[in-house]
Amino acid sequence: xxxxxxxxxxxxxxxxxxxxxxxxxxxxxxxxxxxxxxxxxxxxxxxxxxxxxxxxxxxxxxxxxxxxxxxxxxxxxxxxxxxxxxxxxxxxxxxxxxxxxxxxxxxxxxxxxxxxxxxxxxxxxxxxxxxxxxxxxxxxxxxxxxxxxxxxxxxxxxxxxxxxxxxxxxxxxxxxxxxxxxxxxxxxxxxxxxxxxxxxxxxxxxxxxxxxxxxxxxxxxxxxxxxxxxxxxxxxxxxxxxxxxxxxxxxxxxxxxxxxxxxxxxxxxxxxxxxxxxxxxxxxxxxxxxxxxxxxxxxxxxxxxxxxxxxxxxxxxxxxxxxxxxxxxxxxxxxxxxxxxxxxxxxxxxxxxxxxxxxxxxxxxxxxxxxxxxxxxxxxxxxxxxxxxxxxxxxxxxxxxxxxxxxxxxxxxxxxxxxxxxxxxxxxxxxxxxxxxxxxxxxxxxxxxxxxxxxxxxxxxxxxxxxxxxxxxxxxxxxxxxxxxxxxxxxxxxxxxxxxxxxxxxxxxxxxxxxxxxxxxxxxxxxxxxxxxxxxxxxxxxxxxxxxxxxxxxxxxxxxxxxxxxxxxxxxxxxxxxxxxxxxxxxxxxxxxxxxxxxxxxxxxxxxxxxxxxxxxx
Amino acid sequence: xxxxxxxxxxxxxxxxxxxxxxxxxxxxxxxxxxxxxxxxxxxxxxxxxxxxxxxxxxxxxxxxxxxxxxxxxxxxxxxxxxxxxxxxxxxxxxxxxxxxxxxxxxxxxxxxx
Ligand SMILES: Nc1nc2c(ncn2[C@@H]2O[C@H](COP(=O)(O)OP(=O)(O)O)[C@@H](O)[C@H]2O)c(=O)[nH]1
Numbered sequence: 001x002x003x004x005x006x007x008x009x010x011x012x013x014x015x016x017x018x019x020x021x022x023x024x025x026x027x028x029x030x031x032x033x034x035x036x037x038x039x040x041x042x043x044x045x046x047x048x049x050x051x052x053x054x055x056x057x058x059x060x061x062x063x064x065x066x067x068x069x070x071x072x073x074x075x076x077x078x079x080x081x082x083x084x085x086x087x088x089x090x091x092x093x094x095x096x097x098x099x100x101x102x103x104x105x106x107x108x109x110x111x112x113x114x115x116x117x118x119x120x121x122x123x124x125x126x127x128x129x130x131x132x133x134x135x136x137x138x139x140x141x142x143x144x145x146x147x148x149x150x151x152x153x154x155x156x157x158x159x160x161x162x163x164x165x166x167x168x169x170x171x172x173x174x175x176x177x178x179x180x181x182x183x184x185x186x187x188x189x190x191x192x193x194x195x196x197x198x199x200x201x202x203x204x205x206x207x208x209x210x211x212x213x214x215x216x217x218x219x220x221x222x223x224x225x226x227x228x229x230x231x232x233x234x235x236x237x238x239x240x241x242x243x244x245x246x247x248x249x250x251x252x253x254x255x256x257x258x259x260x261x262x263x264x265x266x267x268x269x270x271x272x273x274x275x276x277x278x279x280x281x282x283x284x285x286x287x288x289x290x291x292x293x294x295x296x297x298x299x300x301x302x303x304x305x306x307x308x309x310x311x312x313x314x315x316x317x318x319x320x321x322x323x324x325x326x327x328x329x330x331x332x333x334x335x336x337x338x339x340x341x342x343x344x345x346x347x348x349x350x351x352x353x354x355x356x357x358x359x360x361x362x363x364x365x366x367x368x369x370x371x372x373x374x375x376x377x378x379x380x381x382x383x384x385x386x387x388x389x390x391x392x393x394x395x396x397x398x399x400x401x402x403x404x405x406x407x408x409x410x411x412x413x414x415x416x417x418x419x420x421x422x423x424x425x426x427x428x429x430x431x432x433x434x435x436x437x438x439x440x441x442x443x444x445x446x447x448x449x450x451x452x453x454x455x456x457x458x459x460x461x462x463x464x465x466x467x468x469x470x471x472x473x474x475x476x477x478x479x480x481x482x483x484x485x486x487x488x489x490x491x492x493x494x495x496x497x498x499x500x501x502x503x504x505x506x507x508x509x510x511x512x513x514x515x516x517x518x519x520x521x522x523x524x525x526x527x528x529x530x531x532x533x534x535x536x537x538x539x540x541x542x543x544x545x546x547x548x549x550x551x552x553x554x555x556x557x558x559x560x561x562x563x564x565x566x567x568x569x570x571x572x573x574x575x576x577x578x579x580x581x582x583x584x585x586x587x588x589x590x591x592x593x594x595x596x597x598x599x600x601x602x603x604x605x606x607x608x609x610x611x612x613x614x615x616x617x618x
Numbered sequence: 619x620x621x622x623x624x625x626x627x628x629x630x631x632x633x634x635x636x637x638x639x640x641x642x643x644x645x646x647x648x649x650x651x652x653x654x655x656x657x658x659x660x661x662x663x664x665x666x667x668x669x670x671x672x673x674x675x676x677x678x679x680x681x682x683x684x685x686x687x688x689x690x691x692x693x694x695x696x697x698x699x700x701x702x703x704x705x706x707x708x709x710x711x712x713x714x715x716x717x718x719x720x721x722x723x724x725x726x727x728x729x730x731x
Contacts, residue, residue, distance in 0.1 A: 320698075
């Protein structure tokens with residue numbers, strides 16, 4: 001048996017590298033982290049027509065082998081074979097956008113200097129042909145000294161030929177190429193660029209029908225006034241779709257999990273096992289899976305906007321605003337995802353190169369108002385905020401709701417600003433980003449990417465998140481209620497003990513012991529607090545009306561406002577913390593997140609409570 | 619149309635005490651151009667980068683993004699707050715960058731050639 005051919009995919013951003021990786025490997029891919037670092041390692045496998053196994057490693061898009069961040073150090077060392085425990089790639093495949101060759105030719109020259117066999121995939125050759133762009137493939141191949149294959153990654157055209165060339169090059173792979181690479185100086189970059197420029201002149205004839213749409217669209221979409229208005233409209237549409245479009249499916253999923261829980265409950269004898277399966281596993285997983293429709297709609301929008309080429313424009317339009325908080329325009333995408341759920345948002349921070357930018361974004365992502373807060377907000381607002389009109393047309397309840405959203409957003413930017421000016425001064429990335437030409441999205445490509453992200457989300461729900469759910473179930477139901485005791489069972493559990501234990505600490509912010517106890521199961525997911533409140537107040541079911549009325553009897557307005565303020569900031573989500581642990585590969589960041597968010601929550605609840613008391617809301 | 623850069627921009631000092639004086643033949647910094655400016659890059663020499671970023675590193679990144687001597691540039695769009703960032707076409711490619719990062723790219727208006 002021959003060992004698999006190891007291939008590394010390299011290329012500029014937007015060259016279709018992801019599409020190429022998918023075309024080559026189909027569904028046979030796995031994503032992991034490099035040992036000890038937070039860099040993602042995306043690997044896939046395929047079998048060539050000859051039967052030879054090929055393993056493909058996808059490296060982040062880059063303009064140069066020079067490393068700008070810890071992530072790119074890993075990329076570079078992978079290509080150079082400098083990573084301990086990782087064999088160097090046998091063949092490097094450089095993916096190029098055929099309509100935009102200037103920079104990638106320099107990258108190809110840099111790769112060639114490394115001395116490993118390489119193949120250039122001239123991707124998007126369909127667009128080049130449509131534009132009447134002529135590329136002399138043979139001349140280019142001779143100039144570069146590597147095979148050149150025209151491909152259409154989204155249609156899998158030319159992929160078989162590419163695989164053939166990979167195999168042919170693998171035979172040439174010398175095991176003894178010496179690693180002599182070092183960072184090119186500015187002068188060397190200039191020289192390589194001139195060389196690439198010369199090749200371009202010699203081998204490529206400019207397009208007969210250049211793309212004029214990109215310019216025309218940008219005139220509108222990047223217009224200082226119209227551009228912002230359109231961006232806001234796009235975001236508004238997206239939120240509408242996420243929150244209204246997903247509702248029926250979410251109701252269906254909830255009903256499904258309830259039914260499942262009911263059926264299992266009926267089949268099992270009452271006791272701890274039944275409680276574990278119904279209240280722990282099924283309810284726990286259900287409370288996360290219920291967000292899947294929202295997350296898929298959100299991803300559909302994000303991937304569409306990304307593929308069309310609009311995301312880079314949005315980053316351009318928002319760069320100044322994000323920049324004021326010390327962030328890069330690109331951080332906008334993960335923060336956007338966090339409005340549905342912080343988990344996909346935190347996973348999306350991988351688009352950010354700079355480690356500090358990325359960690360800052362991870363830290364503030366949970367401050368965005370995720371949809372799990374909505375049930376809590378709705379419950380408290382409808383129970384305590386009168387249904388009044390302000391200034392004749394605004395509903396007071398709606399205004400409070402909006403205020404909570406704004407509080408999350410503004411505090412996120414404020415936290416980012418504090419982090420960037422007090423702890424991590426400077427060392428920020430320059431905002432230097434290519435705005436790709438607009439493209440019609442490929443339906444199949446979009447569908448595949450949405451499913452892939454949904455699958456990753458579910459995998460997280462299935463592993464890390466599930467174990468957190470079971471832990472919280474355990475705390476909330478063990479030990480059981482002693483015989484003849486009065487009051488709800490949760491009172492006697494560990495969660496109840498913890499709740500009673502922390503009650504003196506929370507008393508200054510106006511929380512009763514019932515509220516303190518409800519916070520513990522609420523750690524599973526924010527909206528679980530609604531059910532937990534129903535349990536501690538021994539109200540049957542989670543009926544909003546009944547529970548709301550009961551809360552209105554037991555709580556003062558000041559306590560209710562303090563509870564809302566608490567929920568804007570508190571890290572009431574074990575799943576988020578565990579995903580942060582996964583993404584950063586360290587316990588340090590979830591702990592930092594927990595501490596700073598709890599401190600903010602306590603402070604905000606304290607202020608809200610005492611302000612309300614002072615204004616007569618006792 | 620090409621609104622010319624104002625005189626103050628052309629004369630704006632870019633050098634610190636220990637950096638060599640700007641060569642007047644280099645033209646104006648791209649970072650101070652206005653929308654509609656069209657020209658050719660005459661020099662890429664970064665002497666000042668945003669805090670924490672090494673000027674030499676910024677220079678190499680600009681080079682890698684295609685900001686190389688001789689490249690034709692046009693400022694296509696400006697952001698809505700303080701006209702920042704800018705969207706520049708560099709040899710047919712579009713690149714967005716902040717004005718402060720574009721200070722080390724010197725350009726000469728096309729008409730002056
Ligand atoms: N027409 C055409 N579109 C492509 C081709 N390859 C990729 N795309 C599209 O180009 C866009 C960017 O591709 P992606 O794989 O995300 O680029 P990456 O940034 O290099 O990973 C997506 O909208 C793809 O559908 C191709 O060969 N032809």
